[in-house]
Amino acid sequence: MTALTKSWERLAVPLFILAAWEVFSRSGVLPEALLPAPSVVLHTWADWIAGFDESSQANSGRWLADALSSALRVAAGYAIAAVSGVALGIAIGWWRWVERTVEPTIQMLRPVPPVSWIPLAIIWFGIANKPAIFLVFLGAFFPILMNTIHGVKTADRNLIRAASMMGATEQQLLRHVVFPAALPSIFAGLRIGIGAAWMLTVTAEMVAVKSGLGYVLWDSYYFLRYDLVLAAMASIGLLGFATDGAIKLLMSATLHWQHGSTLQSREG
Amino acid sequence: MASIDLQNITKIYRDAKRKRDLLAIDDVSLSVQPNEFLCLLGSSGCGKSTLLNMIAGFEKPTTGTVTVGGKPVGGPGADRGMVFQQANLMPWLPVWENVAFHLRLKGWRKADRRRAAQEYIDMVGLRGFENHYPAELSGGMSQRVGIARALLLNPQVILMDEPFAALDAQTKMDMQEELVAIWQKQRCTVVFVTHSVDEALVLGTRVAVMTSRPGRIRELIDLDLPRPRDITSPRFNDHKRHILNLIREEGMQQRQGVAA
Numbered sequence: 001m002t003a004l005t006k007s008w009e010r011l012a013v014p015l016f017i018l019a020a021w022e023v024f025s026r027s028g029v030l031p032e033a034l035l036p037a038p039s040v041v042l043h044t045w046a047d048w049i050a051g052f053d054e055s056s057q058a059n060s061g062r063w064l065a066d067a068l069s070s071a072l073r074v075a076a077g078y079a080i081a082a083v084s085g086v087a088l089g090i091a092i093g094w095w096r097w098v099e100r101t102v103e104p105t106i107q108m109l110r111p112v113p114p115v116s117w118i119p120l121a122i123i124w125f126g127i128a129n130k131p132a133i134f135l136v137f138l139g140a141f142f143p144i145l146m147n148t149i150h151g152v153k154t155a156d157r158n159l160i161r162a163a164s165m166m167g168a169t170e171q172q173l174l175r176h177v178v179f180p181a182a183l184p185s186i187f188a189g190l191r192i193g194i195g196a197a198w199m200l201t202v203t204a205e206m207v208a209v210k211s212g213l214g215y216v217l218w219d220s221y222y223f224l225r226y227d228l229v230l231a232a233m234a235s236i237g238l239l240g241f242a243t244d245g246a247i248k249l250l251m252s253a254t255l256h257w258q259h260g261s262t263l264q265s266r267e268g
Numbered sequence: 269m270a271s272i273d274l275q276n277i278t279k280i281y282r283d284a285k286r287k288r289d290l291l292a293i294d295d296v297s298l299s300v301q302p303n304e305f306l307c308l309l310g311s312s313g314c315g316k317s318t319l320l321n322m323i324a325g326f327e328k329p330t331t332g333t334v335t336v337g338g339k340p341v342g343g344p345g346a347d348r349g350m351v352f353q354q355a356n357l358m359p360w361l362p363v364w365e366n367v368a369f370h371l372r373l374k375g376w377r378k379a380d381r382r383r384a385a386q387e388y389i390d391m392v393g394l395r396g397f398e399n400h401y402p403a404e405l406s407g408g409m410s411q412r413v414g415i416a417r418a419l420l421l422n423p424q425v426i427l428m429d430e431p432f433a434a435l436d437a438q439t440k441m442d443m444q445e446e447l448v449a450i451w452q453k454q455r456c457t458v459v460f461v462t463h464s465v466d467e468a469l470v471l472g473t474r475v476a477v478m479t480s481r482p483g484r485i486r487e488l489i490d491l492d493l494p495r496p497r498d499i500t501s502p503r504f505n506d507h508k509r510h511i512l513n514l515i516r517e518e519g520m521q522q523r524q525g526v527a528a
Contacts (some may be wrong), residue, residue, distance in 0.1 A: 222296050258359075258403070
């Protein structure tokens with residue numbers, strides 16, 4: 001298949017939706033302020049980014065700063081979640097006594113929706129970056145943890161036997177066998193976690209923070225600027241897509257040894 | 269040169285579900301001399317792999333002692349090389365890294381590991397496949413990597429648990445030939461578990477024929493056949509007939525035991 005037809009395949013559905021939406025908005029069935037046409041959203045978005053005619057009012061030219069403050073919250077909370085989730089997941093998966101002592105508590109906390117922590121997060125951390133980072137951490141931590149535990153528990157026992165027959169200590173088994181064997185699962189958790197991270201940054205910014213894409217989104221809602229609301233939504237979607245793509249790239253570079261042995265390796 | 273001594277080994281498994289004990293191995297004593305190639309021959313479930321796992325250190329006997337080179341076996345370790353039924357290669361490492369895995373554990377530098385691996389890769393005939401990943405190898409090639417990995421430990425004892433059972437007939441014959449050549453060159457002690465009479469007779473200097481439930485050693489047979497072994501020679505077939513009779517008798521006794 002040529003690159004051109006391949007990119008057509010990917011673009012056909014989004015282009016069709018955009019075209020239908022544009023026609024519907026301009027038809028006047030709904031007042032245009034309630035469902036701005038894609039061309040209007042794009043115009044406002046462009047001003048939000050580049051700041052040429054102040055059609056996005058006070059936000060004009062501030063997109064990069066907004067996106068950056070959201071992205072930094074995601075990065076901070078996600079990094080903490082990734083390191084602690086993988087470390088604790090390996091410990092729970094490997095040592096029975098850790099599983100017995102720690103896992104029940106974790107499984108009780110897991111069903112509590114991260115957003116329900118918002119009141120406590122505000123009391124504890126105030127109105128700034130910290131409650132958002134805390135929420136991002138909560139959202140990303142559990143999927144990373146659960147997938148790491150799964151990866152460790154399903155590691156091939158025979159590989160562990162083979163390595164201990166070559167004189168591996170427990171620490172070496174964890175580092176040279178269990179961790180690499182769990183990596184495919186860990187990456188599955190990391191990819192679920194990054195989605196949760198963006199969701200919770202935006203939620204936190206709508207409630208507890210006065211900057212970032214989520215704040216602009218909620219603020220624009222108060223001012224009835226639905227074009228800005230849609231531009232903010234699209235920005236979040238694109239950034240989420242880009243970060244997931246980055247993790248996917250890292251994954252295929254790290255798990256290159258799976259090439260040719262799994263279904264996944266067929267694409268690209 | 270290390271000898272292996274099994275003294276009065278019994279193994280009892282607790283069957284917790286049925287509240288009953290199962291005698292898997294009943295008073296087995298066996299000495300393997302340095303440079304011997306001993307084949308443990310028996311049907312599945314006769315405890316031959318259990319005995320091998322005891323020498324490897326994965327299992328402990330209920331009573332009795334296992335010593336290798338005079339020292340009691342405390343657990344798995346790099347003084348014994350083991351080749352498994354499945355090659356058990358680390359799928360994320362290329363062939364040469366798998367062969368040199370032991371050196372990775374010992375903290376050797378990459379260039380040194382690479383150099384050390386080459387000798388054993390050449391020995392098992394895998395030159396040109398150094399950078400392949402296990403997913404890209406055939407079953408026979410994977411087992412070669414497993415053997416090279418065990419040889420790199422430079423062990424005095426190599427334990428093999430039906431390593432060729434999953435290979436096709438032609439590959440199996442080639443691998444058996446190469447294994448004998450390597451054993452003659454390395455002068456190590458081999459304990460080889462198999463359920464194939466032919467395989468035991470092609471490889472071993474001695475064959476221990478095991479009976480099942482409970483596992484005992486029925487007979488120890490010294491093989492003084494010239495190498496390479498001719499599987500069509502009269503003496504080869506005399507041994508084969510004798511062993512097959514032992515196995516048949518055993519089967520009959522078991523069926524009568526069940527019927528009684």
